[in-house]
Amino acid sequence: MMRWTRRKWLKATALAGSVGFWKKAHGQFGWMKPQGGGQRRRRFVPVKENNPAILRHDMNCERCGDCVAICQQVQTVYGHGKNPEEHECIYCGQCTAICWNHGVTERFHLQEVSQAIREKKEGKSKKTFVAITSPAVRVTLGEMFRMAPGTNVEGQLVTALKKLGFDHVFDATFGADLTVMEETAEFLEKLDAPDVPKPFFTSCCPSWVRFVELFFPEFRKQISTCKSPLRMQSAMIKSYFAQSQKIAPEEIVVVAVTPCTAKKYEVTLAGEIPEMDYALTTRELGWWLMEWKIPFAELEETPFDSLLGKGSTSGTIFGNTGGVSDAVLRTASFRLTGKKPPETFFSLSEVRGLEGLRKAEIDLDGRTIRVGILHGTGAAREYLKMAEKMPFDFVEVMACRGGCIGGGGLPTTEIPLTDSLRAARMQGLYATDRESPLRMSHDNPEIQKIYADFLHSPGSETSRKYLHG
Numbered sequence: 001m002m003r004w005t006r007r008k009w010l011k012a013t014a015l016a017g018s019v020g021f022w023k024k025a026h027g028q029f030g031w032m033k034p035q036g037g038g039q040r041r042r043r044f045v046p047v048k049e050n051n052p053a054i055l056r057h058d059m060n061c062e063r064c065g066d067c068v069a070i071c072q073q074v075q076t077v078y079g080h081g082k083n084p085e086e087h088e089c090i091y092c093g094q095c096t097a098i099c100w101n102h103g104v105t106e107r108f109h110l111q112e113v114s115q116a117i118r119e120k121k122e123g124k125s126k127k128t129f130v131a132i133t134s135p136a137v138r139v140t141l142g143e144m145f146r147m148a149p150g151t152n153v154e155g156q157l158v159t160a161l162k163k164l165g166f167d168h169v170f171d172a173t174f175g176a177d178l179t180v181m182e183e184t185a186e187f188l189e190k191l192d193a194p195d196v197p198k199p200f201f202t203s204c205c206p207s208w209v210r211f212v213e214l215f216f217p218e219f220r221k222q223i224s225t226c227k228s229p230l231r232m233q234s235a236m237i238k239s240y241f242a243q244s245q246k247i248a249p250e251e252i253v254v255v256a257v258t259p260c261t262a263k264k265y266e267v268t269l270a271g272e273i274p275e276m277d278y279a280l281t282t283r284e285l286g287w288w289l290m291e292w293k294i295p296f297a298e299l300e301e302t303p304f305d306s307l308l309g310k311g312s313t314s315g316t317i318f319g320n321t322g323g324v325s326d327a328v329l330r331t332a333s334f335r336l337t338g339k340k341p342p343e344t345f346f347s348l349s350e351v352r353g354l355e356g357l358r359k360a361e362i363d364l365d366g367r368t369i370r371v372g373i374l375h376g377t378g379a380a381r382e383y384l385k386m387a388e389k390m391p392f393d394f395v396e397v398m399a400c401r402g403g404c405i406g407g408g409g410l411p412t413t414e415i416p417l418t419d420s421l422r423a424a425r426m427q428g429l430y431a432t433d434r435e436s437p438l439r440m441s442h443d444n445p446e447i448q449k450i451y452a453d454f455l456h457s458p459g460s461e462t463s464r465k466y467l468h469g
Protein backbone atom coordinates (compact mmCIF):
# COMPACT_ATOMS: atom_id res chain seq x y z
CA MET A 1 0.00 0.00 0.00
CA MET A 2 1.25 3.48 -0.84
CA ARG A 3 2.53 5.51 2.11
CA TRP A 4 1.17 9.09 2.02
CA THR A 5 4.13 11.30 2.74
CA ARG A 6 3.68 15.08 2.90
CA ARG A 7 5.33 15.40 -0.52
CA LYS A 8 3.05 12.83 -2.11
CA TRP A 9 0.00 14.51 -0.60
CA LEU A 10 1.04 17.92 -1.89
CA LYS A 11 1.76 16.48 -5.33
CA ALA A 12 -1.65 14.81 -5.43
CA THR A 13 -3.30 18.06 -4.35
CA ALA A 14 -1.56 19.97 -7.11
CA LEU A 15 -2.66 17.51 -9.78
CA ALA A 16 -6.17 17.23 -8.38
CA GLY A 17 -6.46 21.02 -8.38
CA SER A 18 -5.48 21.09 -12.01
CA VAL A 19 -7.71 18.24 -13.09
CA GLY A 20 -10.62 19.56 -11.01
CA PHE A 21 -10.33 22.87 -12.74
CA TRP A 22 -10.32 21.25 -16.13
CA LYS A 23 -13.44 19.29 -15.34
CA LYS A 24 -15.14 22.57 -14.48
CA ALA A 25 -13.67 24.64 -17.27
CA HIS A 26 -14.53 22.03 -19.82
CA GLY A 27 -18.14 21.91 -18.73
CA GLN A 28 -18.93 23.81 -21.88
CA PHE A 29 -17.05 21.30 -24.02
CA GLY A 30 -17.64 18.07 -22.11
CA TRP A 31 -14.81 16.45 -20.16
CA MET A 32 -12.07 14.74 -22.14
CA LYS A 33 -12.16 10.98 -22.08
CA PRO A 34 -8.86 9.34 -21.06
CA GLN A 35 -7.22 8.00 -24.19
CA GLY A 36 -5.83 4.60 -24.90
CA GLY A 37 -8.53 2.43 -23.31
CA GLY A 38 -7.57 -1.22 -23.56
CA GLN A 39 -3.88 -0.60 -24.06
CA ARG A 40 -1.23 -1.11 -21.38
CA ARG A 41 -1.28 1.85 -18.96
CA ARG A 42 1.95 3.75 -19.02
CA ARG A 43 3.50 4.87 -15.75
CA PHE A 44 5.74 7.52 -17.23
CA VAL A 45 5.84 9.65 -20.34
CA PRO A 46 8.45 8.47 -22.85
CA VAL A 47 11.04 11.14 -23.64
CA LYS A 48 13.11 10.87 -26.80
CA GLU A 49 16.88 11.15 -26.36
CA ASN A 50 17.05 14.10 -28.72
CA ASN A 51 14.26 16.03 -27.00
CA PRO A 52 15.70 19.57 -26.85
CA ALA A 53 13.62 20.70 -23.84
CA ILE A 54 13.28 17.88 -21.32
CA LEU A 55 15.22 14.87 -20.03
CA ARG A 56 14.15 11.64 -18.34
CA HIS A 57 16.11 10.27 -15.39
CA ASP A 58 15.02 6.67 -15.01
CA MET A 59 16.76 6.19 -11.66
CA ASN A 60 14.64 8.92 -10.06
CA CYS A 61 11.30 7.77 -11.47
CA GLU A 62 8.82 6.19 -9.01
CA ARG A 63 6.42 5.21 -11.83
CA CYS A 64 3.67 7.20 -10.10
CA GLY A 65 2.11 8.20 -13.43
CA ASP A 66 1.69 11.91 -12.62
CA CYS A 67 3.57 12.94 -15.77
CA VAL A 68 1.29 10.74 -17.88
CA ALA A 69 -1.81 12.22 -16.24
CA ILE A 70 -0.83 15.82 -16.85
CA CYS A 71 0.42 15.19 -20.40
CA GLN A 72 -2.51 13.00 -21.44
CA GLN A 73 -5.49 14.41 -19.57
CA VAL A 74 -4.62 18.07 -18.98
CA GLN A 75 -2.38 18.98 -21.94
CA THR A 76 -3.97 16.33 -24.22
CA VAL A 77 -0.68 15.47 -25.87
CA TYR A 78 0.46 11.97 -24.82
CA GLY A 79 -1.73 9.31 -26.42
CA HIS A 80 -3.55 11.80 -28.65
CA GLY A 81 -1.38 11.20 -31.70
CA LYS A 82 -1.94 8.45 -34.24
CA ASN A 83 0.49 6.10 -32.48
CA PRO A 84 0.65 6.51 -28.65
CA GLU A 85 4.07 4.82 -28.53
CA GLU A 86 5.44 7.43 -30.95
CA HIS A 87 5.00 10.20 -28.41
CA GLU A 88 5.68 13.68 -29.80
CA CYS A 89 6.39 16.25 -27.12
CA ILE A 90 5.27 19.91 -27.30
CA TYR A 91 8.07 20.87 -24.84
CA CYS A 92 5.78 22.71 -22.38
CA GLY A 93 7.51 20.93 -19.48
CA GLN A 94 4.34 20.52 -17.41
CA CYS A 95 5.57 17.00 -16.59
CA THR A 96 8.74 18.50 -15.07
CA ALA A 97 6.68 20.84 -12.90
CA ILE A 98 4.55 18.00 -11.49
CA CYS A 99 7.47 15.60 -10.86
CA TRP A 100 9.12 16.32 -7.55
CA ASN A 101 11.43 13.32 -7.78
CA HIS A 102 13.24 14.80 -10.78
CA GLY A 103 12.29 11.74 -12.84
CA VAL A 104 11.77 14.18 -15.68
CA THR A 105 13.46 17.58 -15.78
CA GLU A 106 14.39 20.35 -18.13
CA ARG A 107 17.41 19.72 -20.37
CA PHE A 108 19.99 21.57 -18.32
CA HIS A 109 21.87 24.52 -19.81
CA LEU A 110 23.11 25.66 -16.41
CA GLN A 111 26.41 23.82 -16.45
CA GLU A 112 27.42 25.18 -19.87
CA VAL A 113 26.45 28.74 -18.98
CA SER A 114 28.22 28.77 -15.60
CA GLN A 115 31.31 27.16 -17.16
CA ALA A 116 31.41 29.80 -19.94
CA ILE A 117 31.11 32.61 -17.38
CA ARG A 118 33.81 31.01 -15.21
CA GLU A 119 36.15 30.96 -18.22
CA LYS A 120 35.57 34.66 -18.73
CA LYS A 121 36.32 35.35 -15.07
CA GLU A 122 39.55 33.37 -15.43
CA GLY A 123 40.55 35.50 -18.44
CA LYS A 124 40.16 32.63 -20.94
CA SER A 125 37.43 34.38 -22.94
CA LYS A 126 36.33 37.90 -23.74
CA LYS A 127 32.69 37.20 -24.56
CA THR A 128 29.95 39.60 -23.54
CA PHE A 129 27.25 37.86 -21.51
CA VAL A 130 23.72 39.21 -21.83
CA ALA A 131 20.79 37.91 -19.77
CA ILE A 132 17.16 38.53 -20.76
CA THR A 133 14.57 37.78 -18.09
CA SER A 134 10.92 36.97 -18.84
CA PRO A 135 8.11 38.71 -16.93
CA ALA A 136 7.01 35.58 -15.02
CA VAL A 137 10.49 35.08 -13.51
CA ARG A 138 10.23 38.21 -11.33
CA VAL A 139 7.02 37.05 -9.61
CA THR A 140 8.09 33.43 -9.06
CA LEU A 141 11.82 33.22 -8.31
CA GLY A 142 11.26 34.52 -4.77
CA GLU A 143 9.33 31.32 -3.96
CA MET A 144 12.66 29.42 -4.02
CA PHE A 145 13.88 31.78 -1.29
CA ARG A 146 10.82 31.50 0.94
CA MET A 147 9.22 34.72 -0.27
CA ALA A 148 5.44 34.96 -0.70
CA PRO A 149 4.05 33.90 -4.12
CA GLY A 150 3.66 36.90 -6.41
CA THR A 151 6.42 38.95 -4.70
CA ASN A 152 8.04 41.08 -7.39
CA VAL A 153 11.83 40.55 -7.11
CA GLU A 154 12.77 42.40 -10.30
CA GLY A 155 15.48 44.53 -8.63
CA GLN A 156 17.11 41.62 -6.78
CA LEU A 157 16.97 39.52 -9.95
CA VAL A 158 19.07 42.06 -11.87
CA THR A 159 21.57 42.34 -8.97
CA ALA A 160 21.83 38.56 -8.73
CA LEU A 161 22.53 38.11 -12.44
CA LYS A 162 25.21 40.81 -12.31
CA LYS A 163 26.80 39.03 -9.34
CA LEU A 164 26.83 35.79 -11.30
CA GLY A 165 28.84 37.54 -14.03
CA PHE A 166 26.43 38.89 -16.65
CA ASP A 167 27.58 42.12 -18.29
CA HIS A 168 24.08 43.29 -19.26
CA VAL A 169 20.67 42.32 -17.91
CA PHE A 170 17.72 43.20 -20.13
CA ASP A 171 14.01 42.94 -19.53
CA ALA A 172 12.13 40.68 -21.95
CA THR A 173 9.21 43.08 -21.74
CA PHE A 174 11.09 44.99 -24.45
CA GLY A 175 10.81 41.91 -26.69
CA ALA A 176 7.14 41.65 -25.71
CA ASP A 177 6.65 45.29 -26.75
CA LEU A 178 8.21 44.48 -30.12
CA THR A 179 5.81 41.54 -30.42
CA VAL A 180 2.86 43.83 -29.67
CA MET A 181 3.97 46.27 -32.38
CA GLU A 182 4.47 43.58 -35.01
CA GLU A 183 1.52 41.38 -34.08
CA THR A 184 -0.90 44.33 -33.96
CA ALA A 185 0.19 45.49 -37.42
CA GLU A 186 -0.14 41.97 -38.82
CA PHE A 187 -3.54 41.43 -37.19
CA LEU A 188 -5.01 44.71 -38.48
CA GLU A 189 -3.64 44.02 -41.97
CA LYS A 190 -5.23 40.55 -42.04
CA LEU A 191 -8.49 41.60 -40.38
CA ASP A 192 -10.01 42.92 -43.59
CA ALA A 193 -7.92 41.06 -46.12
CA PRO A 194 -10.06 38.93 -48.45
CA ASP A 195 -9.29 35.21 -48.50
CA VAL A 196 -7.54 35.30 -45.12
CA PRO A 197 -9.27 32.75 -42.87
CA LYS A 198 -10.23 33.77 -39.35
CA PRO A 199 -9.35 33.76 -36.54
CA PHE A 200 -5.85 35.17 -36.33
CA PHE A 201 -3.90 33.19 -33.69
CA THR A 202 -1.05 34.51 -31.52
CA SER A 203 2.38 32.92 -31.87
CA CYS A 204 4.35 33.89 -28.78
CA CYS A 205 4.05 30.44 -27.13
CA PRO A 206 6.27 27.89 -28.94
CA SER A 207 4.48 24.93 -27.36
CA TRP A 208 1.13 26.13 -28.72
CA VAL A 209 2.63 26.50 -32.19
CA ARG A 210 4.07 22.99 -31.99
CA PHE A 211 0.75 21.63 -30.71
CA VAL A 212 -0.94 22.96 -33.84
CA GLU A 213 1.81 21.62 -36.10
CA LEU A 214 1.42 18.14 -34.57
CA PHE A 215 -2.34 17.85 -34.15
CA PHE A 216 -4.12 20.56 -36.19
CA PRO A 217 -1.84 21.45 -39.12
CA GLU A 218 -4.82 22.85 -41.04
CA PHE A 219 -4.74 25.90 -38.70
CA ARG A 220 -0.97 26.51 -38.99
CA LYS A 221 -1.29 29.28 -41.59
CA GLN A 222 -3.61 31.24 -39.30
CA ILE A 223 -0.91 31.63 -36.65
CA SER A 224 0.93 34.96 -36.63
CA THR A 225 4.33 34.94 -38.30
CA CYS A 226 5.86 36.85 -35.36
CA LYS A 227 8.70 35.18 -33.49
CA SER A 228 8.33 34.89 -29.72
CA PRO A 229 9.37 37.93 -27.62
CA LEU A 230 12.64 36.28 -26.51
CA ARG A 231 13.58 35.37 -30.08
CA MET A 232 12.81 38.91 -31.26
CA GLN A 233 14.85 40.49 -28.49
CA SER A 234 17.77 38.10 -29.01
CA ALA A 235 17.81 38.94 -32.73
CA MET A 236 17.94 42.66 -31.85
CA ILE A 237 20.77 42.08 -29.35
CA LYS A 238 22.87 40.26 -31.96
CA SER A 239 22.23 42.96 -34.57
CA TYR A 240 21.20 46.44 -33.38
CA PHE A 241 22.81 46.21 -29.92
CA ALA A 242 25.96 44.54 -31.31
CA GLN A 243 26.35 47.33 -33.90
CA SER A 244 25.75 50.11 -31.37
CA GLN A 245 28.26 48.59 -28.92
CA LYS A 246 30.74 47.68 -31.70
CA ILE A 247 30.83 44.03 -30.65
CA ALA A 248 30.85 41.15 -33.14
CA PRO A 249 27.58 39.18 -32.79
CA GLU A 250 29.54 35.95 -32.27
CA GLU A 251 31.23 37.53 -29.23
CA ILE A 252 27.86 37.99 -27.51
CA VAL A 253 26.31 35.16 -25.52
CA VAL A 254 22.57 35.65 -24.99
CA VAL A 255 21.06 33.69 -22.11
CA ALA A 256 17.29 33.77 -21.67
CA VAL A 257 16.01 33.27 -18.11
CA THR A 258 12.49 32.00 -18.46
CA PRO A 259 9.57 30.15 -16.91
CA CYS A 260 9.52 27.98 -20.00
CA THR A 261 11.21 24.71 -20.97
CA ALA A 262 10.12 25.23 -24.59
CA LYS A 263 12.60 28.11 -24.87
CA LYS A 264 15.31 25.43 -24.93
CA TYR A 265 13.67 24.15 -28.10
CA GLU A 266 13.58 27.72 -29.46
CA VAL A 267 17.38 27.91 -29.04
CA THR A 268 17.54 25.28 -31.80
CA LEU A 269 15.30 27.27 -34.17
CA ALA A 270 17.62 30.15 -35.05
CA GLY A 271 18.45 30.23 -38.75
CA GLU A 272 20.57 32.81 -40.53
CA ILE A 273 19.65 35.47 -37.99
CA PRO A 274 21.53 34.71 -34.75
CA GLU A 275 19.31 34.54 -31.67
CA MET A 276 19.62 33.23 -28.11
CA ASP A 277 22.40 30.81 -27.17
CA TYR A 278 20.99 29.28 -23.99
CA ALA A 279 17.76 29.23 -22.01
CA LEU A 280 17.80 28.75 -18.26
CA THR A 281 14.59 27.91 -16.46
CA THR A 282 13.71 29.90 -13.35
CA ARG A 283 14.52 26.76 -11.36
CA GLU A 284 18.01 26.54 -12.88
CA LEU A 285 18.69 30.16 -11.94
CA GLY A 286 17.49 29.49 -8.37
CA TRP A 287 19.76 26.43 -8.08
CA TRP A 288 22.71 28.46 -9.41
CA LEU A 289 22.13 31.20 -6.84
CA MET A 290 21.88 28.61 -4.07
CA GLU A 291 25.07 26.89 -5.22
CA TRP A 292 26.93 30.19 -5.15
CA LYS A 293 25.34 30.97 -1.77
CA ILE A 294 24.08 34.35 -2.98
CA PRO A 295 21.68 35.71 -0.31
CA PHE A 296 18.97 36.50 -2.83
CA ALA A 297 16.32 37.89 -0.47
CA GLU A 298 18.80 40.36 1.03
CA LEU A 299 20.16 41.77 -2.24
CA GLU A 300 19.94 45.46 -3.09
CA GLU A 301 17.74 46.34 -6.05
CA THR A 302 19.29 47.25 -9.41
CA PRO A 303 17.32 48.53 -12.45
CA PHE A 304 17.44 46.73 -15.79
CA ASP A 305 20.04 47.98 -18.26
CA SER A 306 18.71 50.28 -20.96
CA LEU A 307 19.15 50.16 -24.76
CA LEU A 308 16.95 47.14 -25.24
CA GLY A 309 16.28 46.89 -21.51
CA LYS A 310 13.21 49.00 -20.95
CA GLY A 311 9.75 47.62 -21.57
CA SER A 312 6.23 48.86 -20.98
CA THR A 313 3.91 46.99 -18.66
CA SER A 314 1.97 45.86 -21.73
CA GLY A 315 5.02 43.60 -22.08
CA THR A 316 4.96 42.67 -18.39
CA ILE A 317 1.42 41.27 -18.50
CA PHE A 318 2.48 38.93 -21.34
CA GLY A 319 3.43 36.65 -18.45
CA ASN A 320 -0.16 35.63 -17.82
CA THR A 321 -3.04 34.35 -19.89
CA GLY A 322 -4.94 37.24 -21.47
CA GLY A 323 -1.93 39.54 -21.29
CA VAL A 324 -1.14 39.40 -25.00
CA SER A 325 -4.74 40.29 -25.94
CA ASP A 326 -4.79 43.09 -23.35
CA ALA A 327 -1.57 44.57 -24.78
CA VAL A 328 -2.46 44.14 -28.48
CA LEU A 329 -5.89 45.75 -27.99
CA ARG A 330 -4.32 48.84 -26.39
CA THR A 331 -1.95 49.34 -29.33
CA ALA A 332 -4.59 48.40 -31.95
CA SER A 333 -6.91 51.06 -30.52
CA PHE A 334 -4.13 53.64 -30.73
CA ARG A 335 -3.23 52.65 -34.30
CA LEU A 336 -6.84 52.96 -35.48
CA THR A 337 -7.80 56.17 -33.67
CA GLY A 338 -4.45 57.92 -33.16
CA LYS A 339 -5.54 58.57 -29.56
CA LYS A 340 -4.86 57.00 -26.17
CA PRO A 341 -7.37 54.16 -25.68
CA PRO A 342 -10.27 54.77 -23.28
CA GLU A 343 -9.59 53.94 -19.60
CA THR A 344 -11.62 50.71 -19.91
CA PHE A 345 -8.77 49.27 -22.03
CA PHE A 346 -6.54 49.23 -18.94
CA SER A 347 -8.80 46.95 -16.91
CA LEU A 348 -10.39 44.60 -19.43
CA SER A 349 -11.97 42.16 -17.00
CA GLU A 350 -13.32 39.98 -19.87
CA VAL A 351 -9.83 38.96 -20.97
CA ARG A 352 -8.47 38.37 -17.45
CA GLY A 353 -8.92 35.42 -15.13
CA LEU A 354 -8.47 31.67 -15.15
CA GLU A 355 -11.47 30.39 -17.08
CA GLY A 356 -10.26 27.88 -19.70
CA LEU A 357 -11.89 29.87 -22.51
CA ARG A 358 -12.74 33.55 -22.13
CA LYS A 359 -14.55 35.63 -24.73
CA ALA A 360 -14.66 39.37 -25.20
CA GLU A 361 -16.24 41.74 -27.71
CA ILE A 362 -14.18 44.90 -27.87
CA ASP A 363 -15.12 48.09 -29.67
CA LEU A 364 -12.17 49.21 -31.81
CA ASP A 365 -12.96 52.54 -33.45
CA GLY A 366 -16.61 51.63 -33.93
CA ARG A 367 -15.94 48.08 -34.97
CA THR A 368 -16.58 45.03 -32.77
CA ILE A 369 -13.61 42.69 -32.49
CA ARG A 370 -14.35 39.20 -31.22
CA VAL A 371 -11.53 37.98 -29.01
CA GLY A 372 -11.01 34.48 -27.58
CA ILE A 373 -8.47 33.65 -24.87
CA LEU A 374 -7.43 30.08 -24.21
CA HIS A 375 -4.83 28.61 -21.93
CA GLY A 376 -3.73 25.01 -21.67
CA THR A 377 -3.56 22.89 -24.78
CA GLY A 378 -6.49 20.80 -23.49
CA ALA A 379 -8.75 23.84 -23.84
CA ALA A 380 -7.13 24.68 -27.19
CA ARG A 381 -7.87 21.17 -28.48
CA GLU A 382 -11.54 21.40 -27.52
CA TYR A 383 -11.83 24.82 -29.16
CA LEU A 384 -10.09 23.78 -32.38
CA LYS A 385 -12.45 20.83 -32.74
CA MET A 386 -15.39 23.24 -32.90
CA ALA A 387 -13.73 26.42 -34.16
CA GLU A 388 -16.30 27.08 -36.86
CA LYS A 389 -19.04 27.26 -34.20
CA MET A 390 -17.20 29.95 -32.26
CA PRO A 391 -16.29 32.72 -34.68
CA PHE A 392 -13.49 34.95 -33.38
CA ASP A 393 -11.28 37.55 -35.04
CA PHE A 394 -8.34 37.22 -32.64
CA VAL A 395 -7.45 34.21 -30.49
CA GLU A 396 -4.67 34.13 -27.89
CA VAL A 397 -3.40 30.72 -26.81
CA MET A 398 -0.81 29.86 -24.18
CA ALA A 399 0.08 26.21 -23.69
CA CYS A 400 0.42 26.35 -19.92
CA ARG A 401 -2.46 26.81 -17.50
CA GLY A 402 -2.46 30.46 -16.42
CA GLY A 403 0.03 31.34 -19.18
CA CYS A 404 3.74 31.64 -18.44
CA ILE A 405 3.10 32.19 -14.71
CA GLY A 406 2.18 28.47 -14.81
CA GLY A 407 5.17 27.53 -17.00
CA GLY A 408 6.93 24.18 -16.78
CA GLY A 409 10.28 25.71 -15.74
CA LEU A 410 9.02 27.54 -12.66
CA PRO A 411 9.98 26.68 -9.08
CA THR A 412 8.66 23.39 -7.74
CA THR A 413 8.68 24.15 -4.05
CA GLU A 414 6.46 22.67 -1.37
CA ILE A 415 3.81 25.19 -2.40
CA PRO A 416 1.41 23.17 -4.60
CA LEU A 417 0.85 24.52 -8.11
CA THR A 418 -2.81 25.38 -7.61
CA ASP A 419 -4.97 28.13 -9.06
CA SER A 420 -4.51 30.26 -5.95
CA LEU A 421 -0.75 30.20 -6.54
CA ARG A 422 -1.28 31.07 -10.21
CA ALA A 423 -3.65 33.89 -9.22
CA ALA A 424 -1.09 35.31 -6.76
CA ARG A 425 1.56 35.31 -9.49
CA MET A 426 -0.87 37.00 -11.91
CA GLN A 427 -1.75 39.64 -9.35
CA GLY A 428 1.97 40.40 -9.02
CA LEU A 429 2.11 41.26 -12.75
CA TYR A 430 -1.18 43.19 -12.89
CA ALA A 431 -0.11 45.24 -9.84
CA THR A 432 3.06 46.25 -11.68
CA ASP A 433 0.93 47.30 -14.67
CA ARG A 434 -1.48 49.35 -12.53
CA GLU A 435 1.34 51.30 -10.93
CA SER A 436 3.32 51.91 -14.12
CA PRO A 437 3.50 55.24 -15.95
CA LEU A 438 4.37 53.34 -19.18
CA ARG A 439 1.50 50.97 -20.01
CA MET A 440 1.52 50.80 -23.80
CA SER A 441 4.16 49.27 -26.07
CA HIS A 442 4.01 52.04 -28.67
CA ASP A 443 4.78 54.66 -25.96
CA ASN A 444 8.03 52.93 -24.95
CA PRO A 445 10.80 55.41 -25.96
CA GLU A 446 13.23 52.57 -26.66
CA ILE A 447 10.72 50.95 -29.00
CA GLN A 448 10.28 54.28 -30.77
CA LYS A 449 14.07 54.60 -31.03
CA ILE A 450 14.69 51.13 -32.45
CA TYR A 451 12.02 51.70 -35.12
CA ALA A 452 13.48 55.14 -35.95
CA ASP A 453 17.08 53.85 -36.08
CA PHE A 454 16.82 50.33 -37.40
CA LEU A 455 13.49 48.64 -38.02
CA HIS A 456 11.69 51.60 -39.70
CA SER A 457 8.09 50.49 -39.11
CA PRO A 458 6.14 47.41 -37.98
CA GLY A 459 6.00 44.94 -40.84
CA SER A 460 8.84 46.64 -42.78
CA GLU A 461 11.31 44.56 -44.75
CA THR A 462 13.86 44.79 -41.91
CA SER A 463 11.23 43.84 -39.33
CA ARG A 464 10.22 40.84 -41.38
CA LYS A 465 13.84 39.76 -41.74
CA TYR A 466 14.64 39.88 -38.01
CA LEU A 467 11.33 39.51 -36.19
CA HIS A 468 9.21 37.13 -38.23
CA GLY A 469 9.80 33.48 -38.94
Ligand code: SF4
Residues within 6 Å of the ligand: 091, 092, 204, 205, 206, 207, 208, 259, 260, 261, 262, 263, 398, 399, 400, 403, 404, 405, 406, 407, 408
Ligand atom coordinates in the same frame (compact mmCIF):
# COMPACT_ATOMS: atom_id res chain seq x y z
FE1 SF4 B 1 6.38 28.49 -22.42
FE2 SF4 B 1 4.62 30.30 -21.57
FE3 SF4 B 1 3.99 28.69 -23.62
FE4 SF4 B 1 4.15 27.70 -21.15
S1 SF4 B 1 2.66 29.25 -21.88
S2 SF4 B 1 5.05 26.78 -23.02
S3 SF4 B 1 5.82 28.93 -20.27
S4 SF4 B 1 5.61 30.26 -23.62
